Amino acid sequence: MKVAVCVKQIPDPAVPGELDPSTNTLNRDDKLILDESDSFGVELALQLVEAAGGGSVTLVSMAPRSEVSGLRTALAMGADDAVLVSDDALAGTDALGTAKVLGAALGRVEPDLILAGVESSDGYTGTVPEQIAGVMGIASVTFAKKIEASDGMLSIQRQTDDGYDEVTCPMPALVSVTGGVVEPRYPSFKGIMAAKKKPVDQVGIADLGIDASAVGFAGSRQETVAVVDAEAREAGEIVIDEGEGFQRIADFLAELKVI
Amino acid sequence: MIDESDLQEILASVRRFVRERVVPLEQEIDETDAIPEAIRQTAKDMGLFGFALPEEHGGLGLNMEQETRLVMELGYTSPAVRSMFGTNNGIAGHVLMLGGDDEQKAEWLPRIASGEAVASFALTEPEAGSDPADLTSTATQDGDEWVLNGTKRYITNAPLADVFLVFARTDPTAKGAKGISCFIVPRDTAGVEVGPKDQKMGQFGAWTADVYLNDARVPASSLVGGDAGLHRGYYTAMGCLAHGRVHIAAMCVGLAGRLVDESVTYAKERMQGGKPIAGFQLVQGLIADSQTDYLAGRSIVLEVARSFDAGTDQKLGPSCAKYFASEMVSRVADNAVQVHGGAGYMRGVPVERMYRDARLFRIYEGTSQIQQVIIARQLLGDAARA
Secondary structure, X not given: OEEEEEOOEEEOOOOOOOXXXXXXXXXXXXXXXXXXXXXXXXXHHHHHHHHHOOOEEEEEEEOHHHOOHHHHHHHHHOOOEEEXXXXXXXXXXXXXXXXXXXXXXXXXXXXXXXEEEOOOOOOOOOOHHHHHHHHHOOEEEEEEEEEEEEOOEEEEEEXXXXXXXXXXXXXXXEEEEOOOOOOOOOOOHHHHHHHOOOOEEEEOOHHHOOOHHHOHHHHOOOOOOOOOOOXXXXXXOOOOOOOOXXXXXXXXXXXXXXX | OOOHHHHHHHHHHHHHHHHHHHHHHHHHHHHHOOOOHHHHHHHHHHOOOOOOOOXXXXXXXXXXXXXXXXXXXXXXXXXHHHHHHHHHHOHHHHHHHHHOOHHHHHHHHHHHHHOOOOEEEEOOEOOEOOOHXXXXXXXXXXXXXXXXXXXXXXXXXXXXXXXXXXXXXXXXXXXXXXXXXXXXXXXXXXXXXXXXXXXXXXXXXXXXXXXXXXXXXXXHHHEOOHHHHOOEXXXXXXXXXXXXXXXXXXXXXXXXXXXXXXXXXXXXXXXXXXXXXXXXHHHHXXXXXHHHHHHHHHHHHHHHHHHHHHOOOOOHHHHHHXXXXXXXXXXXXXXXXHHHHHHHHOOOOHHHXXXXXXXXXXXOOOOHHHHHHHHHHHHHHHHHHO
C-alpha cells in the first residue's frame, strides 16, 4: 500500500511568531518544524502500511528555503521518503495555490491514499486537503478518526459532533485526519540517525509544470488586508453555588456541546 | 559519538517523551512502585536502553558529554524511569564494554542495548559497600566451571534482571582489590536466587533486592574478559563507577532543573496576603540559591564530561561532579519544599516526592564521603594515607 502524507513545516509555536508588516504574512525565516497536527497522519500512515503487510509512506511538503527539518522528524518516525516543493516564486501562495502545487507533487507519487491534517497550526484555513482532492479529481473524506483499508476500499470513521459516521470510499482518495486520534510514536534514536539518509526529492514549480503567475503573491486570490489584536480575554463568570451549581455546570457544558 | 544535529533531534525526542508521557504518570509510578508497561515499551522502542553502549553492538555510542545532556533530560522526571534502563546503559553494560571479550560483547551487548535483556551490576555486599575491595563472595574453579557463593545487596533491577554481572573473589589469598573477578551469571542459573524487593524511602518504581549465590555454577566462558580478566574485576568495576558517577551527576542536574521549575511556578501562583509569594524576598532568595546551584551543577558536569571524553581526567572529575551535584540537588530539593511550605510536605505534591527521590543520590554510586576520599587521595597522593 502506498500512502502519501501532506505535512507542513511551520515556525516553532513555542517561539513567539512575527508578521511581515508589508505583506501581513507569517515570518518563516527561522527553522521550521513539523506541524504537530500532521504527526497524526504520519502515524496513521505508518500503521496502515504495517497492517497491509508492506508498502511505503511518502511525505509531501511545500516550504521555503529547501527546509527539511520538519520532514526529518517525520522521516525519523518511519516514513520512507519525501517530496519537497521549494521555490522562491511560492512566497505568498494562498490555500488554493498550495493545493495546486501539492496536488501536482502528489501526482508524481501516485499514492493509493493521501492523508492530511484537518488544518495547519499556523494558517488554520482548513481548506487545503479538500482543495487538493478537487485539483486531483479524487474522493475526499474529512475528519477521520479511524481508517482501515482492504481490497481497494477505505472504511473510515468520520468524527461528528454527536459521534461518528461510517464512510466507505474507493481508493485513491484523500482523507483528512482529526488531531489526537492516535498517539504519534516518538522518533527512535536509530530512526533519527537513519532519517538523514532517506531520500528527499526537491523540486521547483517548473518541475511540476506550474507557471509562476499561478502561485505566490501574484497568483493569490486571497489577501490579508489588515491584522488586529485579538480581544483581550474577559474575566470569567463567577457562579455561587446555592444548591443549583451542578445544573449551571451542566447547562454550560451543554451550551458548549461538550455533553 | 554522533553529530550535533542528530543529538539535537534525539534530545528533542526524549524531552517530549519525558514531559508528555512520563511527567503525567509520576505520581502513579510513586504510588504503585511500578513503571507502566507502555512507558517501558516506548523506552525500548526509542532506544533508551542502549544510548551509552557502542554503535557496533546496537547502542547509540554517545560520548560522555552527549550522554550527560541526554541524562539531564531524563533527570527532569521520576528517577525510576532512568533506573529502568540505567544498569543496561551504565554500570552493568559498561562491565562488558570495558572488560568483556569479543564473544561476550557480541553475545550480550546487542540484547542489553535493545532492552531485550535487563542486566544488573552485582558488586555491593552486606559488608562491602563503599569499599568493594572488602567483598567476600567467592568464585572457585571446578574443572571448566566456576562455582559462585555469596550475598549481594541493594542490587538495582535485580527483580527484573535477566543477567547479573557478579563480582567475586577468585584468589582467596589476595587482599583488597586484588584477586577479584567478574562473571556473567544468567538469572536462570541454578543456585541464583533473588530476594524480595526492598522497601525504600523513595525512587519508587526502581527496584532493588538481594541476590543470593549458592553454589551457582557457570561455565569458564562466563569469566568477564576470559583468562585476561582473571583478578581484574575490581579495576573494571572502578572504571564503570567513574563513568556512572558522571551519569548520576547529570541526573541530579536534571532533577534540580525540575525542582527550580516547580518552585518558580508555585511561587508565582501561591497567594498569601493577597499577593503571590514570589513577591517575598526571602522566597526569592531560596529560588535564586537553587538556580545558582543548578547552573553550577550543570557547569561542573559538562566540564567533567568533556575531560572524561578527552581522556585527561576519568577519576578526580567524576567524583567531584557526583559529590557536588548530589549535594546540590539535595539543597535544591530542600529549598523547593521550603518554597512550597506546608504543601511541600504533602503526598501528591511533586516536590515532596522529589525530596525523597533526591536523597538517594548522595548515597549510591559511592557516598559523598567516599567521593571526598577519592578526591582527597587524588590530590594528596601517599600523604593522604600517612
